[in-house]
Amino acid sequence: MKVMTVLGSPKKDGNTAGALAMFEQLMGDGHEVDRVNIVDLEIAGCQGCYACQANPDEPSCVQNDDANDVYRRMLEVDAVVYASPLYMWGFPSGIHAFMERHLSLVTGYMTPDYKSLLEGKRAAMLLTCGGPVEGNTDAIQMVFDSFAAYGKANLVGKYIVPGCTTPDEIEGKAGEIVKKMAADLTG
Numbered sequence: 452m453k454v455m456t457v458l459g460s461p462k463k464d465g466n467t468a469g470a471l472a473m474f475e476q477l478m479g480d481g482h483e484v485d486r487v488n489i490v491d492l493e494i495a496g497c498q499g500c501y502a503c504q505a506n507p508d509e510p511s512c513v514q515n516d517d518a519n520d521v522y523r524r525m526l527e528v529d530a531v532v533y534a535s536p537l538y539m540w541g542f543p544s545g546i547h548a549f550m551e552r553h554l555s556l557v558t559g560y561m562t563p564d565y566k567s568l569l570e571g572k573r574a575a576m577l578l579t580c581g582g583p584v585e586g587n588t589d590a591i592q593m594v595f596d597s598f599a600a601y602g603k604a605n606l607v608g609k610y611i612v613p614g615c616t617t618p619d620e621i622e623g624k625a626g627e628i629v630k631k632m633a634a635d636l637t638g
């Protein structure tokens with residue numbers, strides 16, 4: 452299986468990166484991983500021009516940044532893991548912009564011609580947060596459910612690591628959660 456892992460934290464050595472690295476290590480055996488670090492890329496938010504809607508067959512955003520290239524790579528994988536810290540009960544701005552730009556992968560939303568280039572791809576959210584799951588992650592979970600449905604993706608699960616403090620404690624906190632994510636994604 453080929454998996455794209457999207458690191459949405461501004462930190463490449465933080466809690467989310469630690470949890471994602473553990474997942475990637477598990478996948479190392481027999482699977483291919485294509486890592487995308489949002490912080491290294493230039494990806495602006497959607498301008499809302501809808502020019503992409505004229506081309507249902509390929510990623511075709513008119514903005515000349517890194518998004519189309521990542522989306523072309525995304526079309527080659529079987530599964531995508533969106534890994535992010537929780538920022539103000541939602542996604543941080545960098546990965547949020549990346550998610551907005553998924554508009555160019557979906558055409559005719561809510562019409563009979565509704566098409567998604569991500570249809571049937573497995574998708575998972577890996578989230579780290581300082582607080583608890585309950586009463587803290589409801590909004591982002593709802594957003595991710597809707598986001599996956601919008602892309603006609605096959606939502607495998609949302610894997611949340613609560614109570615994250617410093618990255619040196621992430622292994623103990625995230626170990627079982629990322630193991631489950633790897634099993635669910637590859638099963």
Ligand SMILES: Cc1cc2nc3c(=O)[nH]c(=O)nc-3n(C[C@H](O)[C@H](O)[C@H](O)COP(=O)(O)O)c2cc1C
Pocket residue numbers: 460461462464465466467468535536537538539540541579580581582583587615616
């Ligand atoms: C700007 C900002 C906003 C945050 N908002 C929340 C929040 O709403 N709920 C929460 O539980 N943790 C929140 N946190 C804590 C982070 O989600 C948590 O520490 C996470 O594991 C950081 O991951 P990272 O090391 O990959 O950046 C916030 C942290 C920052 C810096």
